[in-house]
Amino acid sequence: MSESVPERPRANFVAALNVRRNAIVGFAFALLVTAGVLAFFVFLPGANRPIPYYLGLAFVLATALGALATTVLTLFSAYRLAQELD
Numbered sequence: 244m245s246e247s248v249p250e251r252p253r254a255n256f257v258a259a260l261n262v263r264r265n266a267i268v269g270f271a272f273a274l275l276v277t278a279g280v281l282a283f284f285v286f287l288p289g290a291n292r293p294i295p296y297y298l299g300l301a302f303v304l305a306t307a308l309g310a311l312a313t314t315v316l317t318l319f320s321a322y323r324l325a326q327e328l329d
Contacts, residue, residue, distance in 0.1 A: 260320045262313075269312030270305070277305040 257263070285297045 259324060260317050262317055262320075265316035265320060266309075266313045269314075269316055270309035272312050273305045273307075273309035276308060277301050280304065 281297065281301050285292060285294070
């Protein structure tokens with residue numbers, strides 16, 4: 244009954260799910276989408292709009308979309324890992 248407990252169970256769990264890679268990919272995707280949205284709706288039309296407000300909205304869009312993409316990618320990693328273990 245004396246199973247050895249891993250030294251860093253939380254770190255091993257995060258590494259098994261590739262959370263770091265998923266975060267990099269998710270936030271890179273979010274930055275590209277945000278840059279596209281800003282270019283298409285704010286900078287290209289050439290209208291005189293208050294840019295600081297749109298930069299604030301771009302920050303919110305990038306962080307929210309990055310977190311969502313990271314979560315979805317991590318869920319896919321968890322699903323694949325569960326399928327491997329079965």
